[in-house]
Amino acid sequence: MPLFGLAPTEWQAVQLSLLVAFWASLLSLPLAVLVAYALARWQFWGRQLLNICVHLPLILPPVVTGYVLLLVFGQTAPVGRFLNDTFGIVLAFRWTGAVLAAAVMAFPLMVRAIRLAIEAVDPKLEQAATTLGAGPIRVFLTITVPMMAPGLVAGVVLAFAKAMGEFGATITFVANIPGQTQTLPSAIYAFLQVPGGDASAVRLLVLSVFISVLALALSEWMARRVVHGTGQ
Amino acid sequence: MTLFLDLNHSVGDFNLALKFQVPNGVSALFGRSGAGKTTLVNAVAGLITPQKGRIEIAGRAVFDAGRGLNIPPHQRGIGYVFQDPRLFPHMSVQRNLNYGRRPARSFEIDANLIVDILGLEKLLDRRPDTLSGGEKQRVAIARALLSNPDLLLLDEPLAALARARKLEILSYLERLRDELRLPMLYVSHSVPELARLATDIVVMDAGKLVACGPASDLLSDPSLVPQLGLAAAGASVLARLTAQSEDGLSTLNTSAGQLFLPRIEAPLGSRVRVRILAQDVMISVQKPEQISALNILPCHIISLRPGDGPGMIVELNSGNDRLLARITARSAKRLCLQPDLACYAIVKTLSIRPAEVAI
Numbered sequence: 001m002p003l004f005g006l007a008p009t010e011w012q013a014v015q016l017s018l019l020v021a022f023w024a025s026l027l028s029l030p031l032a033v034l035v036a037y038a039l040a041r042w043q044f045w046g047r048q049l050l051n052i053c054v055h056l057p058l059i060l061p062p063v064v065t066g067y068v069l070l071l072v073f074g075q076t077a078p079v080g081r082f083l084n085d086t087f088g089i090v091l092a093f094r095w096t097g098a099v100l101a102a103a104v105m106a107f108p109l110m111v112r113a114i115r116l117a118i119e120a121v122d123p124k125l126e127q128a129a130t131t132l133g134a135g136p137i138r139v140f141l142t143i144t145v146p147m148m149a150p151g152l153v154a155g156v157v158l159a160f161a162k163a164m165g166e167f168g169a170t171i172t173f174v175a176n177i178p179g180q181t182q183t184l185p186s187a188i189y190a191f192l193q194v195p196g197g198d199a200s201a202v203r204l205l206v207l208s209v210f211i212s213v214l215a216l217a218l219s220e221w222m223a224r225r226v227v228h229g230t231g232q
Numbered sequence: 233m234t235l236f237l238d239l240n241h242s243v244g245d246f247n248l249a250l251k252f253q254v255p256n257g258v259s260a261l262f263g264r265s266g267a268g269k270t271t272l273v274n275a276v277a278g279l280i281t282p283q284k285g286r287i288e289i290a291g292r293a294v295f296d297a298g299r300g301l302n303i304p305p306h307q308r309g310i311g312y313v314f315q316d317p318r319l320f321p322h323m324s325v326q327r328n329l330n331y332g333r334r335p336a337r338s339f340e341i342d343a344n345l346i347v348d349i350l351g352l353e354k355l356l357d358r359r360p361d362t363l364s365g366g367e368k369q370r371v372a373i374a375r376a377l378l379s380n381p382d383l384l385l386l387d388e389p390l391a392a393l394a395r396a397r398k399l400e401i402l403s404y405l406e407r408l409r410d411e412l413r414l415p416m417l418y419v420s421h422s423v424p425e426l427a428r429l430a431t432d433i434v435v436m437d438a439g440k441l442v443a444c445g446p447a448s449d450l451l452s453d454p455s456l457v458p459q460l461g462l463a464a465a466g467a468s469v470l471a472r473l474t475a476q477s478e479d480g481l482s483t484l485n486t487s488a489g490q491l492f493l494p495r496i497e498a499p500l501g502s503r504v505r506v507r508i509l510a511q512d513v514m515i516s517v518q519k520p521e522q523i524s525a526l527n528i529l530p531c532h533i534i535s536l537r538p539g540d541g542p543g544m545i546v547e548l549n550s551g552n553d554r555l556l557a558r559i560t561a562r563s564a565k566r567l568c569l570q571p572d573l574a575c576y577a578i579v580k581t582l583s584i585r586p587a588e589v590a591i
Contacts, residue, residue, distance in 0.1 A: 124314070124316070124318055125320060125321075127279055127305075127318075128312070128314065129331070130279075130304070131277055131279075131305055131306070131310060131311065131312035131332075131379075132306075132331050133307075133332050133334045134306055134331070135304075142331075143320060147321075
């Protein structure tokens, strides 16, 4: 008995989307924190340039981003070939590529949320911590991170939601192969292209609403836990 | 020597340029707002990097622009109590206190003693946002102390507190000074605070050094009256508590004679420092009889210093102590006051407030 009355292809699409969104938000988190911290706190040459690059996927048409990924990470492209030859990692037309596409598309949202959270941390508290003998890493881990935790959670949830719904860049970079690269949105799109696919599309639609509501509720709960629970 | 400092630092139009050193004890940094006190303390703490100069804490160079030496704040062995408490809001009081604990370099501070002196036992499980202003500042002081600093920096730690809280924390700080003998650099623009706490005073104005020396000398130096402010001008007298009377007065012995003050809660025989404000002292050339004032001390005039207004400051020698009196120039002329003249200083008992008495 398939869960929720889903056909195997539909179920695979849901599973793949969750997997892609999970890895995309998890793997981009450390880099997003670093970039957000740099943009919020450091003055350096090329800061504006970095800011623009981070925001590009938000501004460009997703198809363009997907095409750029294909040009850089495709099997015959320089970086793609290097990754394949050296580490045996293939991204184009694989689910791992879908993770990369989702991560790139979600990155600006995550950086923005975390940057706001870092800017809200009072540097006076960090100064106080240094006068108490804490070095930069200890200050960051014990003062900065707990104080910005709600923003961190918000950033991860935003990125997860964006990754779940990412369509344009994903379909351009890794296509729409059932069981391999067909995520929930690409599955809905595919079902709409074939006669009689409406029922599948509606089932997936209901399921994606359900997942979104669940994720939102979970994030609210986590944010509250983080605000009240840090440091105890 | 606790602190040596030779600095030159400019921010916009403001230039901080001064050089001084202070011995162990409580050194007070005094000056108007905008004199550069906080900038100086931040330079000692390493929170700002001066453009030129050298800083030594407890004999160890922590900053030397010439040699390119700049030890980061967390390795300077300082504790810092800021104007605002800066407690970590996501930690309990206990965890705030534990945050900075590190092995002692020069002082081993007993955590239980600190918690006891600052009255924190009942607050340990509380969150900073549930504490009153005075409680927060006490926790901040304890937190800085428990990091076992070689030098404790306090930047107007009482500025944001109500008067009653100030007196309470001031007496805690006196205990810390006397029981732990911890060197402190204490920033303030309140002369009564300095008079109670400081062993040495550094007076600065507009980024420059005005005077530096033992507190008892500087606080009764009439030439510093413009900096310390007329209303706060006065001198400290050392005394010993000899009797408590049933009518609510305490009797003290000074080098010039007996002093009667409103009751002082201290054991008999305690050494007490009483600050007598210049504006509370009257001068009589004959010994007054039939007068309500209880304290009549024989004196000699050392000097007379006219002020800008109708008043002047008279510097008096009373036994081994010095006194300042603020009287009108007209009175000085009428009484023919001049140096070496013998006279009497009259101080009303009730004009000396508890805040002016340090035990």
